[in-house]
Structure formats: structure tokens, C-alpha cells
């Protein structure tokens with residue numbers, strides 16, 4: 001009995017002591033958190049998640065909340081990629097090999113000859129022949145650039161080759177075919193190779209001892225991959241990217257538009273398509289893309305060799321509902337070879353995949369990333385290069401498919417490392433945006449998935465040594481708000497580094513005069529508009545869901561009216577159905593960083609709202625960010641900035657306008 005009383009007293013003392021500790025911890029919150037979690041993306045609590053009554057132990061878990069960015073004007077919360085909600089949706093995808101056979105013919109680069117040599121693997125031949133006796137022959141057909149920049153020619157006839165064949169310098173691509181010598185011949189194996197053939201450096205381009213060393217820049221891109229989904233689907237790749245020399249721009253926020261084109265265009269040109277249309281030319285018009293001062297033109301002028309490669313010709317950044325290039329844009333340009341691969345090899349689509357998964361006996365992306373590898377092997381030790389290598393096919397349609405590709409991508413990085421490429425090259429490992437439609441977007445953190453593409457920058461050791469202030473700035477900027485336009489300026493900065501110190505300064509991002517190179521510290525108080533990021537895409541300021549109050553439901557119908565007016569204005573009324581509200585998924589109000597709303601909404605006449613709703617026509621989903629006046633009921637918004645949050649592929653086949661396609665439900669596609 002007495003011991004129980006003692007016990008009781010003890011535990012109440014303990015309780016008081018614990019409560020005291022908790023209060024202490026709360027009073028000293030910032031330093032306490034830093035101690036617990038030193039890499040913490042810095043962490044005082046933001047008002048929108050933590051209830052203002054303190055002292056509840058179960059809340060202290062929320063207080064350890066981490067951030068990608070935590071500055072005075074911007075708080076981008078860190079999202080647990082393995083959250084319960086996400087894990088309910090996530091299932092890793094199975095890697096499907098394109099072929100189980102070993103390669104019969106290997107193309108091996110001989111650095112002394114500076115030529116590719118074809119090696120026929122006899123053991124594989126015996127296996128495929130089921131015999132060590134039988135004879136076989138190998139032939140190739142050359143793939144050449146066609147007359148137009150985007151086309152190819154296949155040269156006839158097939159050329160016979162034997163062991164140790166030295167590929168002529170003019171051959172940049174080939175399809176090969178080995179077959180038995182009997183009649184009729186049986187095909188043993190078909191394959192395809194694209195070559196980065198060595199080109200001598202013009203004397204004028206040779207560096208003099210007065211010019212600083214020029215770093216090569218390689219951009220390795222994967223379509224549709226947020227930093228959150230990278231961590232979820234490719235944890236091994238993410239682990240690799242945490243290694244020395246790598247910096248993750250955790251505050252990198254896409255600037256505009258739904259899809260790849262405007263976001264990549266911003267990086268490569270410093271313009272939005274609208275501003276380019278005003279000041280240079282209309283990117284929808286044939287020939288315009290040739291006129292745009294793309295970054296590779298500046299690199300070329302600074303005597304860099306340039307390359308561009310992408311897979312999936314119909315969804316290419318510059319060709320999906322865009323005219324593409326009419327002149328070959330870069331020194332090495334992969335697109336004609338891609339067209340040949342798509343036309344001349346057996347294409348395999350994985351189950352449910354729209355894009356081509358295998359071309360011939362290899363993965364679609366392997367041609368692109370192998371082209372990248374050869375480009376670096378050929379040149380990085382000798383002269384500066386710039387290249388962009390981009391894959392759509394495995395990540396664009398199924399946002400969990402990168403899980404199947406993680407060993408492939410990690411393998412690429414390890415290959416580049418083994419080749420020594422990272423001793424010389426700045427690498428940008430990046431995406432254009434995150435998931436744009438589907439169930440992941442229904443999660444509370446869905447808007448972050450969409451807006452926060454992965455962005456990693458690698459600086460080689462010599463560069464870090466030569467420019468310690470730039471690497472220090474890049475390190476700091478990992479947790480500052482940054483954008484595509486900053487990356488554009490960084491590329492220009494790199495070009496300037498290789499020139500004479502008093503050489504001409506290059507024009508910076510046209511669309512964002514307040515943007516800067518990531519090699520300079522970004523201001524602590526930077527806002528989205530200062531980084532060229534539109535309100536609708538800005539992840540800096542939190543939103544709070546408003547319950548189904550009658551008045552908040554007045555916003556979506558106003559947005560829908562504006563969409564219908566848009567169809568009239570764009571002369572699309574005869575093709576696109578007017579839309580009408582089915583139901584509202586959710587309405588949120590922007591809370592601002594400093595407001596502590598204790599459950600109650602303050603009375604504001606105008607505020608920024610985000611509303612996500614479904615229309616009756618084909619159950620299409622949209623999300624709009626608007627300024628709404630609660631008294632006058634006026635909404636301010638630009639219809640072309642509304643997000644479409646489910647697939648529009650089957651809804652807008654009657655029009656080609658890249659933007660209107662997001663909103664138009666064609667009469668011809670209406671489902672009853």
C-alpha cells in the first residue's frame with residue numbers, strides 16, 4: 001500500500017519534471033532541433049502546422065518537421081517520400097530486359113586509332129548458332145542524317161564486315177544484322193550503334209595559356225521526376241547523388257506551365273514561350289526554334305562542342321506539338337538516329353506503355369545515355385563540351401516506373417565515373433517537373449510533387465578548388481529558392497568563366513531580371529516573383545484547406561465561367577464543349593507565412609485561393625490559383641495558368657494548340 005503511494009508521488013514528480021523539460025525544449029526550440037538533427041533543413045516551426053497550444057508531447061513530433069527551404073519569405077516543407085498515403089499508391093515496377101542474349105557484335109573504341117572497331121563475339125555466335133561449326137555473316141547499313149534536320153537516310157546496300165572491322169569515320173550510326181550462311185539465311189542477331197566519331201579541334205579553338213580552363217557541362221535529364229519521387233523510386237541513385245561534389249538544389253521550383261517545353265525552354269533560352277513570341281518569334285511557327293538564342297549557341301561560340309539527344313520522337317521537348325528544328329542545332333544531334341531506330345528496328349512497348357520501351361535489343365534510353373557516355377569519353381580530357389541527354393520513355397507516363405530503371409540509371413552514373421568523366425565535367429542531373437496527373441496529386445503534398453523537379457549539380461574537384469567561393473555559394477543555395485532562370489544564368493556564367501576576365505558579358509535570363517547565377521549566394525528573403533516563379537507554381541507559402549463552407553464553393557463556378565469565355569475568345573467554341581461543375585475536390589486559402597491562424601479564418605475581402613474541381617464533361621479535373629474577392633465575387637486568373645490534373649490525351653484530339661489542349665473537351669471526344 002505505502003509503496004504504491006511512494007510510487008504515485010514519484011510518478012507525479014516525474015510528470016512535473018517531464019513537463020518542465022518539455023517547456024525548456026520548446027523555449028529553446030531552434031537550437032534543440034539543430035542538435036538532434038544537424039542536417040535538418042533548419043527548422044523552427046511554421047505556424048500552419050503546429051497548434052499554438054504547446055506542451056503536448058505528441059505535437060513535438062510535428063515540430064521536428066523538416067524543410068527543403070526555410071527562409072523568411074519561403075517555406076517549402078520536406079515531404080516524406082514514404083508517407084503512409086504515398087505508400088498506399090506505390091508499387092515498385094519490375095525491370096523488363098529488352099533481350100536476354102549477349103551482344104554478338106560489340107563496337108569498341110580504339111583510342112590509339114581514334115576509331116571504332118567491330119568485334120564479333122565467337123562464343124555468343126556459337127550459342128546462337130547451336131554449333132561451333134556453322135558459318136555466318138555480318139552486315140551493316142549506315143544511317144545518315146537526312147536532308148532535313150529531323151530526318152534520316154538508310155544507305156543501301158548492306159556492307160559485309162568481318163572480325164576487327166574498323167568503322168569508317170563518316171559512319172555515325174548503323175544497323176547491323178548477322179545471319180547464317182545457309183540459304184535461306186536465319187538471322188542470328190540484329191543490333192544498332194550510334195557513334196560519337198572523333199572530330200579534330202580547329203586550331204582557333206585550342207586554349208591558350210591566357211584563358212582559364214573551361215569546364216565541360218553535361219545535362220542528364222529524366223522527364224517527370226520530382227525530388228520526392230526520386231527519393232521514393234530511386235533511393236540508390238539518390239544516395240549516389242549525395243556523394244562528394246554533388247549539390248542538390250532543394251529549393252528549385254519549376255517556373256511556368258504544365259509540361260516540359262516551357263520549363264526546359266526557360267533553362268535553355270532564358271525566355272518563356274510568351275516572351276519569346278513577343279520579342280523573337282512564335283515557337284509554334286516552323287523555323288522559330290532555329291532563331292532562338294539557345295544556350296548551345298553560346299557554348300558553340302565559346303568553342304565548345306555541343307550535343308543534344310532525346311528519346312521518343314513524337315513526345316520530344318521541341319517536337320511535341322512544336323515544329324522542331326529545321327537546321328541541325330548542335331554538332332552532334334541524335335534525333336535523325338532516333339527516327340531511324342523507331343522506324344527500322346522492332347519496337348517493344350511494355351504492357352500498358354504508350355511510349356517505346358525497347359528499340360531493337362536495347363532500352364530506348366540506353367541509346368541516349370550511351371551517346372552521352374561516348375561524347376564524354378571522346379572529349380572531356382581534351383576540350384570543353386556541352387550536351388543535353390534526355391529520356392522521356394520510362395518516366396513520363398508511369399511515375400513509378402523509375403523504380404524499374406534505378407539500376408540502369410545508377411549504372412550510367414557509375415560508368416561515367418569509371419571513365420573519369422567526373423574529374424572534368426560539371427554535371428546537371430535534373431527533371432522538368434514532377435507528376436502532373438494521377439492519384440499522387442490527390443495527396444495533401446500533391447502540389448509539391450508536381451512543382452518540385454529534382455535538380456542536382458555536380459562540380460568536379462578542380463573546379464571546387466579553383467572557385468571555392470562558387471562552390472560555397474552553391475552549397476548555401478541548396479536551401480534557397482531557385483528556378484530554371486537561375487540555372488540559365490549559371491550556364492551563361494560558366495561560359496563567361498572560360499573567357500577572358502574582361503570579355504563580353506552574356507545576356508542573362510530575359511524573363512527574370514532578378515534571377516542570378518547559382519554560383520552567387522541567393523538572398524535570404526527571396527520570393528517566388530523574384531525567382532521568376534508564377535504564383536500558381538510557387539511552393540513557398542502554405543495553403544490551408546477550407547471546409548465545405550458555402551461561400552468557398554462560389555469560387556470554382558466563377559473559374560468555370562472564365563474557361564467557357566476562353567473557348568469563345570480562342571474561337572474554339574465549335575470544337576470544345578463548354579464545361580460545367582461536377583463537384584469541388586477542395587478549396588484552399590493561402591495563409592501567408594506569418595499569420596497564426598488558430599483554426600479560424602480571418603475576415604479578408606480578397607485572398608489567394610487554390611481550388612481543385614471536377615467538371616461533368618469526361619470527368620476532367622482542374623486546379624486553379626485565383627485571387628477572389630469575397631464581396632464582389634470577382635475572380636482574377638489567367639485561364640492558361642490553370643492546371644489540368646488528369647490526363648487529357650483522349651479528351652482533346654480535335655485541336656493542336658499545346659495550351660488549349662489542357663482545357664478543351666472536344667465535342668468529338670465527349671463521353672456520355
Ligand SMILES: *[C@@H]1O[C@H](CO)[C@@H](O)[C@H](O)[C@H]1NC(C)=O
Nearest residue numbers: 051053054055056057058059
Ligand atoms: C495531444 O494531441 C493529440 C493529437 O493531436 C490529442 O489526441 C491529445 O488529446 C492531446 N493531448 C492534450 C493533453 O492536449
Ligand SMILES: *[C@@H]1O[C@H](CO)[C@@H](O)[C@H](O)[C@H]1NC(C)=O
Nearest residue numbers: 096097098099100101348361
Ligand atoms: C528473358 O528471360 C525471362 C526469364 O526467362 C523471360 O521471362 C523474358 O521473356 C525473356 N525476355 C526476352 C526479351 O526474351
Ligand SMILES: *[C@@H]1O[C@H](CO)[C@@H](O)[C@H](O)[C@H]1NC(C)=O
Nearest residue numbers: 127128129130180186187188
Ligand atoms: C538454335 O536453337 C534454338 C532453340 O532450339 C532455335 O530457336 C534457333 O533457331 C537455333 N538457331 C539456329 C541458327 O539454327
Ligand SMILES: *[C@@H]1O[C@H](CO)[C@@H](O)[C@H](O)[C@H]1NC(C)=O
Nearest residue numbers: 293294296297298299300301
Ligand atoms: C556567335 O558568334 C557569331 C559570330 O561572332 C555572332 O554573330 C552570334 O551572334 C553569336 N551567337 C551568340 C548566341 O552569341
Ligand SMILES: *[C@@H]1O[C@H](CO)[C@@H](O)[C@H](O)[C@H]1NC(C)=O
Nearest residue numbers: 561564565566568573578579
Ligand atoms: C458557352 O459559354 C459561353 C461563355 O459563357 C457562352 O457565351 C455560350 O453561350 C455557352 N454555350 C452554350 C452552348 O451554352
Ligand SMILES: *[C@@H]1O[C@H](CO)[C@@H](O)[C@H](O)[C@H]1NC(C)=O
Nearest residue numbers: 566567568569570571572573
Ligand atoms: C476568331 O475569329 C475572328 C473572326 O473570324 C477573328 O477576327 C479573330 O482574330 C479570331 N481570334 C482568334 C484568337 O483566333
Ligand SMILES: *[C@@H]1O[C@H](CO)[C@@H](O)[C@H](O)[C@H]1NC(C)=O
Nearest residue numbers: 551601602603604605607630
Ligand atoms: C467570406 O465571406 C463570408 C460571408 O459572406 C464569411 O463568412 C467568410 O469568413 C469570408 N471569408 C473570408 C476568408 O474572409
